Amino acid sequence: MESAVGRKPALITLSRKSRYAVGVHVQTHIVSAAIVDFSGEVLLQESKNILYKGTPDYWTALSEYVDSLIESLDLEKARIAGIKVAIPAIFFPMAWKAVGIRDDPEGIVGVREIGAYFTYPAQVIPIAEAAGTTRIWYGAVENNTIVIELARFIDGCYIYRESLTGIRRVRTFDIGHISINKDGKRCFCGKNGCLQAYCSTSGLIDRVNGIDTTMEIVSKSRGILHWNEFIRQMEAGNQEYRALFDEYIDALAYFINNIRIAFGADIVICGDITHIIEKYKPELVRRIQALSPSWKQPEDVDAYLHTSSFAGYQASVGAALSVFDDLIEKI
Ligand SMILES: [Zn+2]
Numbered sequence: 001m002e003s004a005v006g007r008k009p010a011l012i013t014l015s016r017k018s019r020y021a022v023g024v025h026v027q028t029h030i031v032s033a034a035i036v037d038f039s040g041e042v043l044l045q046e047s048k049n050i051l052y053k054g055t056p057d058y059w060t061a062l063s064e065y066v067d068s069l070i071e072s073l074d075l076e077k078a079r080i081a082g083i084k085v086a087i088p089a090i091f092f093p094m095a096w097k098a099v100g101i102r103d104d105p106e107g108i109v110g111v112r113e114i115g116a117y118f119t120y121p122a123q124v125i126p127i128a129e130a131a132g133t134t135r136i137w138y139g140a141v142e143n144n145t146i147v148i149e150l151a152r153f154i155d156g157c158y159i160y161r162e163s164l165t166g167i168r169r170v171r172t173f174d175i176g177h178i179s180i181n182k183d184g185k186r187c188f189c190g191k192n193g194c195l196q197a198y199c200s201t202s203g204l205i206d207r208v209n210g211i212d213t214t215m216e217i218v219s220k221s222r223g224i225l226h227w228n229e230f231i232r233q234m235e236a237g238n239q240e241y242r243a244l245f246d247e248y249i250d251a252l253a254y255f256i257n258n259i260r261i262a263f264g265a266d267i268v269i270c271g272d273i274t275h276i277i278e279k280y281k282p283e284l285v286r287r288i289q290a291l292s293p294s295w296k297q298p299e300d301v302d303a304y305l306h307t308s309s310f311a312g313y314q315a316s317v318g319a320a321l322s323v324f325d326d327l328i329e330k331i
Pocket of ligand 1: 176177187188189190191194196
């Protein structure tokens with residue numbers, strides 16, 4: 001650039017094709033992966049059914065899947081900056097012990113050993129932190145924000161701006177185990193009435209499918225039903241499903257109202273059923289509004305409640321972007 005005095009300043013920018021990063025979101029039955037370039041553009045989003053086992057075989061299969069995705073884009077190996085794996089803490093033995101699920105599980109690869117199974121440098125990142133990173137990279141965080149990942153295991157984080165430096169930070173917390181009803185349903189963590197017991201994607205569907213032992217079972221006779229089919233049947237007039245969905249939306253509305261009061265933050269919903277929440281957002285907004293006289297108009301709620309445009313890929317995209325955060329920090 002031109003300059004009247006001294007050395008001419010040079011503007012530098014990231015070369016988008018100089019580095020690529022991979023993010024993987026591990027869930028119980030499925031793996032969602034994303035590959036992004038250095039500018040943050042998403043080059044690939046893909047999912048594959050791989051049942052989580054946590055064994056060496058599992059991680060080897062996952063690594064091979066990641067390699068095949070990188071190959072499918074014909075990316076130069078030397079330009080892969082790394083891989084981050086977003087994974088629920090509950091998948092690791094230390095978390096199992098904490099909630100008393102199992103003792104001394106064998107053959108599960110520990111959180112620090114996972115990197116050894118991948119061709120490229122790999123690290124683990126909490127799901128909510130990954131989801132929050134996506135919001136920060138794409139500049140969607142004007143205000144402090146709570147991200148709620150509605151998945152089999154509910155995850156969440158608080159994104160806020162440090163008051164002195166203005167730097168945005170992500171703080172994860174155990175959002176799924178905030179109780180919304182002291183006499184409510186029993187959660188696997190041992191407490192009653194956790195958000196996890198009411199609003200996890202499995203909470204409702206497992207109940208319908210008769211495969212959840214912690215709650216009252218609705219039906220054992222039907223075949224395995226998925227969310228989209230559940231919604232389709234509900235919309236076709238299934239009253240039993242309508243009642244279950246009402247309970248789901250009521251619980252979510254109650255939680256969102258409380259969390260909004262506590263943090264005064266924008267709230268973003270992501271996860272596998274984001275498209276359903278998006279569709280029923282007016283209903284959710286009405287119920288939140290009914291809970292508090294301070295939300296006079298639906299727009300008052302609408303202004304702070306959002307659904308993620310990355311839906312089920314929010315965590316995998318964010319995990320990949322987080323690889324770049326680490327890289328940029330080192331420059
Ligand atoms: Zn719980």
